Amino acid sequence: MSEPTVKRFMYINRRAPYGTVYSVEGLEVALIGAAFEQDVCMAFIDDGVYQLKKDQDTSATGIKNFSPAYRALGDYDVTRLYVEGESLQARGLTEDDLMALTYEDEDDDWAEKPSIRLVSREELSGLIDQQDVILHF
Amino acid sequence: MLHTINKSPFEKNSLESCLRLAKPGHDILLIEDAVYAATSGTIVSELVEAAMEDKNVSVLGPDLASRGIDEARLLKGIGIVDYAGFVDLTVKNDKVQSWL
Amino acid sequence: MKFALMVSEGPYTHQSSDTAWQFAKAALESGHEIFRVFFYHDGVNNGTRFTAPPQDDRHIVNRWSELAEEYGLDLVVCVAAAQRRGIIDADEAKRHGKDGDNIAPGFRISGLGQLIEAGIEADRLLQFGD
Known part of the structure; x- marks a missing residue:
C-alpha cells in the first residue's frame, strides 16, 4: 500500500478582518483543511496581522466576530x-x-505552547519556499 | 517558484510584498492590472529593475494589449507571454503563488 | 500535468474569472489535465445560469459550462460561500425552502474539502482572484 500523500500547505493571510470576507473564509479553509491530515501552517503578513489583534468587538457593527x-x-x-x-x-x-493563541504539544506531555511565532522577513521567505501548496487570503 | 501578481502597484502593495519575499531565481508574471508595473518611467520602475537582477519578470501580453500598452513602453528585459506561455511557466516551476 | 484552479471573484466585476477561463482553455488545449476548478468567495457567482449579459459581451457562465462539456471539467462551487450568496441547486432549494434553483450546467455544489483535495491531487494549484 502506498503512503497517503502529505503535502505542506501554507495559508498566507494579507487582508484585514471585517472590511472584506477574505480573512474569515480563509480561516474556514484552514479549519476544514485540518481534517485532511496535511502539514498545515499559516502566515500573517501585511494587513493580515490585524486578524490576530486582540479585543475585537463587533457588537456595534453587527458583523459576526x-x-x-x-x-x-x-x-x-x-x-x-x-x-x-x-x-x-x-x-x-x-x-x-x-x-494569545496556544496549542497543546502532544510530543511534550501536552504542554501548552504559543502558536504565534514571530519571524523575520528573511525567515518567512525561507519558510514559504519549503511549501508545496500556497494559498493567499 | 512562480509568483503571479494581478494588482496595479499604484493601488495595492502586492508587487512590493511579493518582491520582498521572493527569492533569487524565482519567476514573476505580471497579469491583469499588474502589467502597469512593467512599464518604464514609473515610481516602481526602479523596484522592478532591481528585482530583475536576480529574478525573471514577464508580463501577460493579452493584458498589455487590452490596456493599450505598447511593447516599446516596457522596461528592458521583461518577457511577454500569452496564455499558453503562462501555462508553460506554471509547468516549469514546481509551485505557484498568487499575489492578489 | 494536472492543474487545479481556484476562482475567488465574481464574473464581470473582476477580470479574474476571465483570466482563469483563458488559462484553463490554454492548459487543456496544450494537452494538460484540469483536476478541478473550485469557486470560492464571490467566485461562486460564476455558477448561476440566470446570468444574462448583453449580446455583444462574453457570456462568462456559459463559457465555463461549454468548457466543462467539451473537456469533462469538474466545476465545483463551495456550498458555504454559495449559500451566503444565493447560488443554489435543486437539493439545496428543497432543503432551504427556496422557490427555485439557479446552478448552471456543468457546475456542482460541494464542500470546502474539495479545494483541499484539489491541492493534494493536482501538481499545481493556481488562484485567480482579488
Missing part, C-alpha cells in the same frame, strides 16, 4: 502561525497587541 475561531486552530493541529515582524512593526504593533 470570528476572532475566537483562531483559538480553535490549535485543536485542529494548526499550531504554526507565522507573523512577519516587519509587517507588525510597520503598523505600530507588537506581539502584545495580538491574541
Whole structure:
C-alpha cells in the first residue's frame, strides 16, 4: 500500500478582518483543511496581522466576530502561525497587541505552547519556499 | 517558484510584498492590472529593475494589449507571454503563488 | 500535468474569472489535465445560469459550462460561500425552502474539502482572484 500523500500547505493571510470576507473564509479553509491530515501552517503578513489583534468587538457593527475561531486552530493541529515582524512593526504593533493563541504539544506531555511565532522577513521567505501548496487570503 | 501578481502597484502593495519575499531565481508574471508595473518611467520602475537582477519578470501580453500598452513602453528585459506561455511557466516551476 | 484552479471573484466585476477561463482553455488545449476548478468567495457567482449579459459581451457562465462539456471539467462551487450568496441547486432549494434553483450546467455544489483535495491531487494549484 502506498503512503497517503502529505503535502505542506501554507495559508498566507494579507487582508484585514471585517472590511472584506477574505480573512474569515480563509480561516474556514484552514479549519476544514485540518481534517485532511496535511502539514498545515499559516502566515500573517501585511494587513493580515490585524486578524490576530486582540479585543475585537463587533457588537456595534453587527458583523459576526470570528476572532475566537483562531483559538480553535490549535485543536485542529494548526499550531504554526507565522507573523512577519516587519509587517507588525510597520503598523505600530507588537506581539502584545495580538491574541494569545496556544496549542497543546502532544510530543511534550501536552504542554501548552504559543502558536504565534514571530519571524523575520528573511525567515518567512525561507519558510514559504519549503511549501508545496500556497494559498493567499 | 512562480509568483503571479494581478494588482496595479499604484493601488495595492502586492508587487512590493511579493518582491520582498521572493527569492533569487524565482519567476514573476505580471497579469491583469499588474502589467502597469512593467512599464518604464514609473515610481516602481526602479523596484522592478532591481528585482530583475536576480529574478525573471514577464508580463501577460493579452493584458498589455487590452490596456493599450505598447511593447516599446516596457522596461528592458521583461518577457511577454500569452496564455499558453503562462501555462508553460506554471509547468516549469514546481509551485505557484498568487499575489492578489 | 494536472492543474487545479481556484476562482475567488465574481464574473464581470473582476477580470479574474476571465483570466482563469483563458488559462484553463490554454492548459487543456496544450494537452494538460484540469483536476478541478473550485469557486470560492464571490467566485461562486460564476455558477448561476440566470446570468444574462448583453449580446455583444462574453457570456462568462456559459463559457465555463461549454468548457466543462467539451473537456469533462469538474466545476465545483463551495456550498458555504454559495449559500451566503444565493447560488443554489435543486437539493439545496428543497432543503432551504427556496422557490427555485439557479446552478448552471456543468457546475456542482460541494464542500470546502474539495479545494483541499484539489491541492493534494493536482501538481499545481493556481488562484485567480482579488
